[in-house]
Amino acid sequence: MKGFDLLGVYSARLMEPGEQVVSGHRACQGCGEVLAMRLIHKELGPNTVTCSATGCMEIISSSYPDTAWAIPWLHVAFENAAAVASGAESGYKALRRKGKLPAHLADKKITFVGMGGDGATADIGLQALSGALERGHDMVYVCYDNEAYMNTGIQRSSSTPFGASTTTSPAGKKSIGQQTWKKNVTEIAAAHRIPYAATASPSFPFDLMAKARRAAETPGPAYLHVYSACPTGWRPASDLAIELGRLAVQTASFPIYEIFDGNRVKV
Amino acid sequence: MKGFDLLGVYSARLMEPGEQVVSGHRACQGCGEVLAMRLIHKELGPNTVTCSATGCMEIISSSYPDTAWAIPWLHVAFENAAAVASGAESGYKALRRKGKLPAHLADKKITFVGMGGDGATADIGLQALSGALERGHDMVYVCYDNEAYMNTGIQRSSSTPFGASTTTSPAGKKSIGQQTWKKNVTEIAAAHRIPYAATASPSFPFDLMAKARRAAETPGPAYLHVYSACPTGWRPASDLAIELGRLAVQTASFPIYEIFDGNRVKV
Amino acid sequence: MAGVEAENDLSREESRMIELRFHGRGGQGAVTSAEILATAAIDEGKFAQAFPSFGPERRGAPVIAFARIDESQIRDRTAIQQPDVVMVLDPTIMKIVKVTTGIKPTGMLVVNTSRGRAAIAELTGFTGKLATVDATAIAMAEIGRAITNMVLLGSLVKAAALVEAGTVEAIIDRRFGPMLGKRNIRAFRRAMEETDLG
Amino acid sequence: MAGVEAENDLSREESRMIELRFHGRGGQGAVTSAEILATAAIDEGKFAQAFPSFGPERRGAPVIAFARIDESQIRDRTAIQQPDVVMVLDPTIMKIVKVTTGIKPTGMLVVNTSRGRAAIAELTGFTGKLATVDATAIAMAEIGRAITNMVLLGSLVKAAALVEAGTVEAIIDRRFGPMLGKRNIRAFRRAMEETDLG
Amino acid sequence: MTQAFKFPGWKDLPLGMDILEPGSARRNRTGDWRSERPVWALEKCVKCAVCVIFCPEGCLSVTEEGYPQVDLDYCKGCGICANECVTACIAMEREVE
Amino acid sequence: MTQAFKFPGWKDLPLGMDILEPGSARRNRTGDWRSERPVWALEKCVKCAVCVIFCPEGCLSVTEEGYPQVDLDYCKGCGICANECVTACIAMEREVE
Amino acid sequence: MARRVGMEVSIALAEAAKLANVDVISAYPITPQTHVVEHLSELVADGELDAEFIPVESEHSAMSCCVGSSATGARTFTATSSQGLALMHEILYIAPALRLPIVMCVVDRAISGPISIWNDHSDIMAERDTGWIQTFAENAQEAVDLTIHAFRVAEHPEVSLPTIFNLDGFILSHMIEPVVMPEREQLAAYLPSFVPLQRLDPTKPITMGPVGIPPVYTEAKWTQEVAMRNALPVIEKCWDEFEQVFGRKYRSIETYQAEGADVLLVTMGSIGETAMTYVDQARASGVKVGLLRIRLWRPFPKQAFLEAVAGAKALAVVDRCMTLGGVGGPVACELKSALYHEERRPKVVEYQAGLGGRDIPVSDFDRMVQGALAVLAGKRVPEPRVLQVRE
Amino acid sequence: MARRVGMEVSIALAEAAKLANVDVISAYPITPQTHVVEHLSELVADGELDAEFIPVESEHSAMSCCVGSSATGARTFTATSSQGLALMHEILYIAPALRLPIVMCVVDRAISGPISIWNDHSDIMAERDTGWIQTFAENAQEAVDLTIHAFRVAEHPEVSLPTIFNLDGFILSHMIEPVVMPEREQLAAYLPSFVPLQRLDPTKPITMGPVGIPPVYTEAKWTQEVAMRNALPVIEKCWDEFEQVFGRKYRSIETYQAEGADVLLVTMGSIGETAMTYVDQARASGVKVGLLRIRLWRPFPKQAFLEAVAGAKALAVVDRCMTLGGVGGPVACELKSALYHEERRPKVVEYQAGLGGRDIPVSDFDRMVQGALAVLAGKRVPEPRVLQVRE
Numbered sequence A, B: 001m002k003g004f005d006l007l008g009v010y011s012a013r014l015m016e017p018g019e020q021v022v023s024g025h026r027a028c029q030g031c032g033e034v035l036a037m038r039l040i041h042k043e044l045g046p047n048t049v050t051c052s053a054t055g056c057m058e059i060i061s062s063s064y065p066d067t068a069w070a071i072p073w074l075h076v077a078f079e080n081a082a083a084v085a086s087g088a089e090s091g092y093k094a095l096r097r098k099g100k101l102p103a104h105l106a107d108k109k110i111t112f113v114g115m116g117g118d119g120a121t122a123d124i125g126l127q128a129l130s131g132a133l134e135r136g137h138d139m140v141y142v143c144y145d146n147e148a149y150m151n152t153g154i155q156r157s158s159s160t161p162f163g164a165s166t167t168t169s170p171a172g173k174k175s176i177g178q179q180t181w182k183k184n185v186t187e188i189a190a191a192h193r194i195p196y197a198a199t200a201s202p203s204f205p206f207d208l209m210a211k212a213r214r215a216a217e218t219p220g221p222a223y224l225h226v227y228s229a230c231p232t233g234w235r236p237a238s239d240l241a242i243e244l245g246r247l248a249v250q251t252a253s254f255p256i257y258e259i260f261d262g263n264r265v266k267v
Numbered sequence C, D: 001m002a003g004v005e006a007e008n009d010l011s012r013e014e015s016r017m018i019e020l021r022f023h024g025r026g027g028q029g030a031v032t033s034a035e036i037l038a039t040a041a042i043d044e045g046k047f048a049q050a051f052p053s054f055g056p057e058r059r060g061a062p063v064i065a066f067a068r069i070d071e072s073q074i075r076d077r078t079a080i081q082q083p084d085v086v087m088v089l090d091p092t093i094m095k096i097v098k099v100t101t102g103i104k105p106t107g108m109l110v111v112n113t114s115r116g117r118a119a120i121a122e123l124t125g126f127t128g129k130l131a132t133v134d135a136t137a138i139a140m141a142e143i144g145r146a147i148t149n150m151v152l153l154g155s156l157v158k159a160a161a162l163v164e165a166g167t168v169e170a171i172i173d174r175r176f177g178p179m180l181g182k183r184n185i186r187a188f189r190r191a192m193e194e195t196d197l198g
Numbered sequence E, F: 001m002t003q004a005f006k007f008p009g010w011k012d013l014p015l016g017m018d019i020l021e022p023g024s025a026r027r028n029r030t031g032d033w034r035s036e037r038p039v040w041a042l043e044k045c046v047k048c049a050v051c052v053i054f055c056p057e058g059c060l061s062v063t064e065e066g067y068p069q070v071d072l073d074y075c076k077g078c079g080i081c082a083n084e085c086v087t088a089c090i091a092m093e094r095e096v097e
Numbered sequence G, H: 001m002a003r004r005v006g007m008e009v010s011i012a013l014a015e016a017a018k019l020a021n022v023d024v025i026s027a028y029p030i031t032p033q034t035h036v037v038e039h040l041s042e043l044v045a046d047g048e049l050d051a052e053f054i055p056v057e058s059e060h061s062a063m064s065c066c067v068g069s070s071a072t073g074a075r076t077f078t079a080t081s082s083q084g085l086a087l088m089h090e091i092l093y094i095a096p097a098l099r100l101p102i103v104m105c106v107v108d109r110a111i112s113g114p115i116s117i118w119n120d121h122s123d124i125m126a127e128r129d130t131g132w133i134q135t136f137a138e139n140a141q142e143a144v145d146l147t148i149h150a151f152r153v154a155e156h157p158e159v160s161l162p163t164i165f166n167l168d169g170f171i172l173s174h175m176i177e178p179v180v181m182p183e184r185e186q187l188a189a190y191l192p193s194f195v196p197l198q199r200l201d202p203t204k205p206i207t208m209g210p211v212g213i214p215p216v217y218t219e220a221k222w223t224q225e226v227a228m229r230n231a232l233p234v235i236e237k238c239w240d241e242f243e244q245v246f247g248r249k250y251r252s253i254e255t256y257q258a259e260g261a262d263v264l265l266v267t268m269g270s271i272g273e274t275a276m277t278y279v280d281q282a283r284a285s286g287v288k289v290g291l292l293r294i295r296l297w298r299p300f301p302k303q304a305f306l307e308a309v310a311g312a313k314a315l316a317v318v319d320r321c322m323t324l325g326g327v328g329g330p331v332a333c334e335l336k337s338a339l340y341h342e343e344r345r346p347k348v349v350e351y352q353a354g355l356g357g358r359d360i361p362v363s364d365f366d367r368m369v370q371g372a373l374a375v376l377a378g379k380r381v382p383e384p385r386v387l388q389v390r391e
Ligand SMILES: Cc1ncc(C[n+]2csc(CCOP(=O)(O)OP(=O)(O)O)c2C)c(N)n1
Pocket: A033, A054, A055, A056, A057, A078, A079, A116, A117, A118, A119, A120, A121, A144, A146, A147, A148, A149, A150, A151, A152, A157, H028, H029, H030, H031, H059, H083, H084, H087
């Protein structure tokens, strides 16, 4: 049963139909990241506004004239998804309070999502994220962690694990590959004392979706760090994304857990 | 004895003479931040290269043609002191390894310091700091925390405590002042699993100086967060900086402690 | 508009611009006094400007501020090089700053001092109009702190009548609120009485 | 330089530039084959270019690559619109992409297929030179994976003799290292033998 | 070489180059990318829908009878469904020319 | 109104506008900022040097006899030394005109 | 009726933004912009302005938040200067491409290095390609009026472009001077509420900011250029309407004593006022000199400019910014480019002045005009010159 | 002897940086610059290049690290593109002010929005005021040669300025083409080791980057401008020396078939090669057209440019960037400015083309030249035109 518990197996068929990320996107064959993105947004549903960083998920879902998005979606740049989402959240907040929203939006509860890859989150967008968490916006930030800059060709990020060989941390005569330890953004986010932070993996889809929901329902900022296997960057066969994610969790090389108000809870 | 322990009292006179930050700087009367800067650099001594962020300490120490610095010192911008210091450290490292340093520098052990205010550290320079910590440069980063952007006129930072009134988080009919909780950069730094992180205050000068030394002697990145009372920004009389710092520590509103490799040690 | 007869000869023909420079220390309110003076002139329908010296000066350091008053629109924004009036809020400033730099020979020096006219005339070597007041004493007595900026404004109104006392008082009231406003107005009024115009 | 007699009539006069387009799927090595071809030409003293289609195409998606070969310096960097040669690395591509778009009537189509010339001629409607090879079969046999790019290069060298086999083999050897190099060279050679030029 | 979509002239570009049609990527038939296709031995299928949930393309759905069903217009042939199927009832078969 | 320093012409500006003289800020006599000055009743002084260490200006030093000594060229008169003195032997006195 | 008051210019324009009833302010402090945002924070804290004030952690995020906010249809305002503007640089190109009508106040300040908190135009000139509408204010009144005009123009359905109004740091921003504050009723008459042309709306989902692949990038940029060109008459029209409501008149290009002038001084920003003083003096002593002030810098009002200079024999152009290693300052460069193919082209004598807070006194204008007159008298046109360089 | 090899241009120039024995590389990946830094990482990982490779977390930090590194006297290299360059913007002004001879490869790419990974010059044009020396390469050989030249010039004691060499993204950076790789001995003969004029040295402490108060800011900027002007002859001299060592000749302004040309095409970057093809064809059919290529963009070689166009009746200038709402593209604007006061001025017909990765085929050059010929035949000079806008 590949570690997939029975309950899990049969609950799959209870899933609602309806997708916010539709077929026709241009992710690689067998991409674990796009699966995570699809499942999270499926769970969050149509009343979601997503602000995306540049990266694989942006490129493969929004090349004019094709969009894979069935919800309102905004891409601005690589390093500012959290800030853009803060702005969107604040815009709605102000308009709602001031009674300036059109009638059909006035009472709609909307989930605001900022999302990016590990590069967009742990590196170039860390500050925008920290600012958004600190200010306390009511939003969910999702990091898809495939442990490198995949969109630009498998360069190292600070989320690349020690020893991994990437195009900018290649193994060579004088180097074993990545020379630094994986930055733990979830811990960093939790150090902001936000109400909710969690790690997850699409290999455990119901867990992932439940966490997405919890993140959305938490008032204030929530952070979701999703381990996303990337067959292109990791170079295994294209059918292994789920298996690899499951393995990472089961061997605790990527533990999944939740942190409420800074206090860690294992799952 | 104002909480100053006896040992401390009498060790003051054992201090070495020699200053790296000289008189004639333009800090306000009674500035606690410049005191912290002076003491730290006094301890680190002449073989130090300091890279400074824009802020009070930069402006008051380096207005052409006046410099308060007796060590090599470089200011580039507000948000990048940690990156600039990384660069300087790497430059020396490469030149030394390649035998390219002039003879008089070849064997000199140099301490590389990046420094900035709480704004430069917790806000606009957080990412540069995170990057530097993650990459593992052998350097010391010092944050002078006076809990607001003082250089530009007492605007809030993410290090401003909850409820404090600043020019951009003013108390008013609809606001109590700062609406967010103080960001804990020391915890964030420690979440990077760096070998040494500590908090300190110039009100406890020997503790501060000992930590500065420990930070410098730690191989790899060290982070020092220094509570720095600012009479101009906090609006008390000009003779209270030391007293206020002492109070903050003693009431645990600003606890001082050390964290080695991510494990907290109270002092 | 300037209904009061000027007590001196700073000529007030149409469009004769008056330029003022204020000396004080960072944190002492030199800028505020320039500001209140200009606001008063504007409230009286005149044209006026006030501005600080644009530097990052710190608490304690000597600072300056400027004001201009005119009957017609003021188009000059450059620093004032040749002031008609120089105001010295802090007596200790004169030891370290040459406060008379650039002052017009026909100009006026308004000084906070406890030492009297003669001493100041000698110290500064200034031969034009001189107004002195022991502003620190007045401020300590009326406000309880050595914040002399409103006192000096009183002296100025007395000495040069660029604006009316009532206008200034209204602004002080608005700006400082009932408590502190009242004290400052008292200090302002005392200065109008106690200033020594020679 | 091109010492071997060309087996076809792609005219080789001085400065007649040959332009090639390669069709494959992301991850299949179309770019590599263009690159090796160009490098071989350069190693032989010719001028050549190779470049991918500059897009963010993902693994699995149809991709194209280009090459140009000439006796004199090549100054054109624009995309190739009218190729002399079109190489099809993956037989399934032809169902979804019109591989003959823009190809010169005098041009040549080199196709990986197990279905034989006639089927391809019919499928593509192309009436120019056609070279076919069951590259997938060769690759599976020699390399153990369906990586057909070196096989197709063999067919091309056989069909058009733009570069010498030895030059290509040397590059394959350099690039893939001893193990994989040897296998690819075997595949390359088999293609030179098994390619059907009609 | 084929570009089904006709790009609009500049006057017809939406403000800000927004894409106004949600999910317009559906026009992009990524089934073209496939070199292998999943084939079901439905007799072994327990209708658990695990394959459905794990498909990165979202191109699997559940029929009225509860069986999985693939939309080959989008299936890229990654093989995840086959690898994850709890009863191993999916096989990947090479696409023919 | 007084600017002791004569600014160099453009040709004399150092490369990159570096300041080549370490500690050149010493030319900046911040004693001018002072409106109060510290005055010592040395008879009460226990030579602990606590005042010295806490002076933000670094303008206190220790004499040969071990007593603190102020450099009034730089003392800004903040009063920290007076406030921190362990024996309260420092008084702040207003500067006279 | 509208009150005439003495007010610091920064405060006055913040009050104008309040009158515009902005919904979201996202800003980061930097000298000399600080008083603008500080006052806005106070207004929000006191409930005088109902808005979200987002205290971002950098200017990069300030502009990013503005983009997110504006995309929801909120009236969005920010302000910055110098290093802050430079840190926004990347995002400054994106806001106009997304056609988001953000309004930004740029308090112009020299750019580092060396670091300077004082005024010139080197910060804003670096953004001349970005696609923001840009105006320049000369005094308090203009700063207030241009604030209001900026919202009107930016959000105008025929425009929908972000708009910057510039004011000189300190020398204008920190001045206390008289200003007539508009009344709420006037605002209501002039500035309609913002009806966004696009919005992140779950009931009508759109995708904003997709990739501009080569078949479409050129067209996308061209639509931006066309939008800028089309904005020009709307901007003028909004000034006409402004005059009707408020009684004060603005034009893209404004002249002073230009009639019969042989030499026209060309300025942008607050030095225009000193230049007027100079022109008055020079005219009085018989020099045929006038003044041309560029109020609208982007889109550049080429036609109006050409008409305004038609009679002049020489222009003395003041740039507040250097193009290091370039042919001259950015404004002069552009003006010469605009004039290049004209039949009757004035000589253009270029000056770079007022850098990093150095005052441009009346005497400097005289030097400039004398330089231009010398050229008219037959002297070779000198290379662009930086004024007041100490030897 | 120097080997002629087929190599991807990015790899080739990374190899050139290796030959220059750089000490510190601090870079952040971005398409299409990636192959440059990837190859450098490999060289370092394999010990073929002894250098610190700093894998920064953003381009802002990349440039900041470069500043810190260069200030220690280390030979410092970086590379970027587009959004990355834009994110460095603030620091780009500071490196030249500090006179730090950093060398940067800019792989030119269009700037967002809309986001595009493809080539044009909108990224680099935004940095035309900053004070970096800037050259443009047209092919692999030039990219390699300009890499080496960049170090020579930047570190030249009479220059000491940071230097950018540009190459077009993809269309040049990703080409495999022939290149003659220099040999170590040649490098040794041409490029001396870096002797910094300033250094963060504890035995001789200096303060770098102090505040530029108004009495000194103007002078500081003027020294930068003078440094740029003085760099011009040194740059040319370094090309002369280059020719002596490597046998290849470069000039600030280069012409092709310019003699007797009525119309000169003006290009910058790799499209110059296609333009040559066009010129050959056009000449063959009797059109009197030539080509002028700007190799050195900063400092702008005004004199050489004026001499090169002296005989032409019209210029057809290609900008790879739009100045939205401006008078025209940045290159054309500057050229017209340079020509403004010349006695005999060619007509300048402006085109903006090749935006966001759109090819400029030979036929486009023909359209441009036809446009210029039409002007010579009496047609009004058209407004700047963007080519290939789909109606
Ligand atoms: C300022 C800036 N720098 C660099 C880039 C280039 N870039 C775009 S996406 C990307 C990597 C994305 O990595 P990650 O965030 O991990 O997402 P992934 O593609 O791996 O999902 C990079 C380096 C950019 N767009 N903008």
